[in-house]
Amino acid sequence: MKVLAIHTSTHDADESTSATMTKAILERVIDLHPQAEVRWIDAAMLHIVENQSCYAGGERNCGDPKAGPYRCWAHHNSVEEPDKYGGVDEMPEIYDGLKWCDVVLFTTSVRWGNHTAVMQRVIERMNTLTGRATTWGETEPLVGRRVGVIVGGFNWRAREVGLRLAEVLDELCVGFVVPGTSGVLTWQTDADQYDEQEGPLKPDVVRWLASNAGRAVVNRFVEVVFR
Numbered sequence: 001m002k003v004l005a006i007h008t009s010t011h012d013a014d015e016s017t018s019a020t021m022t023k024a025i026l027e028r029v030i031d032l033h034p035q036a037e038v039r040w041i042d043a044a045m046l047h048i049v050e051n052q053s054c055y056a057g058g059e060r061n062c063g064d065p066k067a068g069p070y071r072c073w074a075h076h077n078s079v080e081e082p083d084k085y086g087g088v089d090e091m092p093e094i095y096d097g098l099k100w101c102d103v104v105l106f107t108t109s110v111r112w113g114n115h116t117a118v119m120q121r122v123i124e125r126m127n128t129l130t131g132r133a134t135t136w137g138e139t140e141p142l143v144g145r146r147v148g149v150i151v152g153g154f155n156w157r158a159r160e161v162g163l164r165l166a167e168v169l170d171e172l173c174v175g176f177v178v179p180g181t182s183g184v185l186t187w188q189t190d191a192d193q194y195d196e197q198e199g200p201l202k203p204d205v206v207r208w209l210a211s212n213a214g215r216a217v218v219n220r221f222v223e224v225v226f227r
Contacts, residue, residue, distance in 0.1 A: 001036040001226070003029060004101035006094060008043045008119035009109040009152075017152030017205045018107040021187060024209045025105065025150065028222050039097055044118045046090040049074045051124035063131030070095055072128040091125050098129075103146045103226060104176075106169065110153030110161050110188070119165070129174040140175035147176045148225040151186045152205060158188040182224040185217065 005022050013019040030036055054060040054073045068076040070092050078089035098104060106122075108115040132138045147169055151162040162184040170178040187205055208214040 001029075001033050001103065002101045003036055003038045003103045003105070003226075004097045005038070005040045005105045005107060006043055006097070006122065007040065007107050008116045008122060009107070010044045010116065010118065011109060013040075013042060015202055016109060017187060017202060018109050018150055019152075020202055020205050021152055021185060021209065022105055022107045022150050024218055025148070025185070025222060028218055029226055032222065033226070039101070041093060041097055043094065043122055044116075046093060047087050048091050048094075048118075048121050048125060049078050049085050049089040050121060051127060052077070061131055061135045062127040063129070063136050065136075067128075070128065071132070072125070074125065091122075094122060094125075095129075098142055098145065101145060103148065105148045105150055105225075106165065107150040107152075108161070108165065110151060110158050113157050113161065115151070115161055115165050123168060123172075126172055126174060130172050133173050140173060143175035145176055146225055147178045147183065148221065149178075149184045151184070153186075153188045158186040159184075162186040179224050182220060185221045 003026065005026065007013055007019050007022065009016045009018050026038055052074045054062055060073050063071045064073065065071055067073045068079065072091070075089040075091055078085035078087070082088050106119065108119045111117065129141050133140045149162050149166045151158045151165070163181065166178050166184050169176055187208060209218065
């Protein structure tokens with residue numbers, strides 16, 4: 001089993017609640033599947049060129065075979081004119097990882113009732129994968145890849161964010177298998193959106209993960225996503 005974790009929080013992975021949850025999931029997976037291979041991508045550390053909405057112009061469609069080996073104009077253009085795009089686009093690390101894996105975990109913090117801007121950029125840059133089927137009539141490129149969504153936050157509707165993100169990933173038409181609400185793991189410490197907490201949140205989520213309730217949720221998530 002090959003497992004890819006794409007961490008899209010801008011918090012350091014050592015402090016991020018979503019990363020802490022993801023690492024607990026991966027530890028459980030390795031307990032159950034000692035031969036599993038795991039890759040971790042910190043998407044916030046990559047230079048990911050913004051989506052260029054090529055399809056809107058009617059000339060350069062997403063997934064166009066003319067757009068280089070990744071069939072992506074944003075990447076192709078950054079290779080041709082790196083100074084214009086702040087350097088060569090590094091989204092291929094994610095493209096390659098998605099092609100490699102059997103299971104992918106998308107992990108995000110909550111930002112004002114939504115997933116992170118990094119997560120949104122990754123979603124938009126997957127348009128090239130969507131276009132293979134919707135524009136070019138090919139087989140969906142990631143057929144059978146199982147998906148898990150992990151969301152950690154303080155007080156802004158983490159569950160709602162996770163469910164909406166799972167819905168978006170399911171509708172990308174790239175072949176993802178999104179196993180319903182049980183494939184969405186969320187945690188938040190406070191239901192009061194106006195509350196502010198001093199100090200780090202990681203100790204709170206660590207305590208929850210060690211509790212009977214936390215272990216049960218982790219086990220259920222692993223059972224559903226990794227079956």
